[in-house]
Amino acid sequence: MGFDMNYEIALAEPADAQGIASMSERLIEYGLPLSWDVPRVVRHMRRRDSIVIKAVGRDSGRDADALLGFAIMNFQQDAAHLSLLAVEPDCRRRKIGRGLLAWLEETAVTAGTFFISLEVRTRNTAAQHFYRTLGYDEMDRVVGYYSGIEDAVLFARDLRVYTTENFD
Template sequence: MTADPPVRLAQPADAGDIAAMSRDLIERGLPWTWRRDRVLAAIRDPDTNVAVIRVDGALVAFGIMEYLEADAYLSLLAVRGTSQRSGFGRSLLRWLEASARVAGARRIRLEARRDNVPARTFYNELGYHEVAIRHGRYSDGVDGVLLEKWLRTSPAP
């Protein structure tokens, strides 16, 4: 792991790399929906944080978190295969969690494919709890697992 990987907000120039990584790592075998224009819209959306980690100019990790009324929703999080298990995902998620706290979110919700055991284990180890199964959620018939992590239980001041 690198010491304190440099997490930063994405810039419009990052959109193509993020879209390609989503296609290759998250949406593999599914219809590709997070194309460059959708990522660019998320980067420009004031209710969404798109965070990236680049090392030597190469995108190694990204996350997209949307802020809803009282909750945050982690839409996507990916780490390039050669950089997995190096702490990048953990650092990125911690950064996004800190941002959600500052934004006043009471919890973070996300969904993972039921057959993606490494992702579910990753989130479980970081305090996310599996709360529901969404049968046939994905276009290939795979179930989704809804996970959540409570950041606070009392209303924001």
């Protein structure tokens, strides 16, 4: 759908934290108490078990390094948790979300972590469609997960299903 956008994925830096926190507030946490403020985003950039990445690129009216999207993933003992992922509304359906997720999945597999989980707001059917399209299965529903205001749909993907299928 539409044209693909020229963008690059890179590790986010503390100077990006304000833009990332603002995107999270506008695009993910709207209507909820803000939990991803600037200090928390910076903490995740510095934590050894987390990674914060950004998609940057030139779009009409934007600078070359404009923040188009971002994602935050936390690596746990045997699994990784996708905490946040968002793309600016006017840059959607240009494969940026898919690119950010693929980058994180590749990193997880390289680290020997094959199981990825995430939560989506129940009313966010667009994101649910996005994750289903990209191989994630709906595992559960968590009542009141978002500050008691909204339920969550829990999605997960076992990357081994895809990485071993040619070796039967």
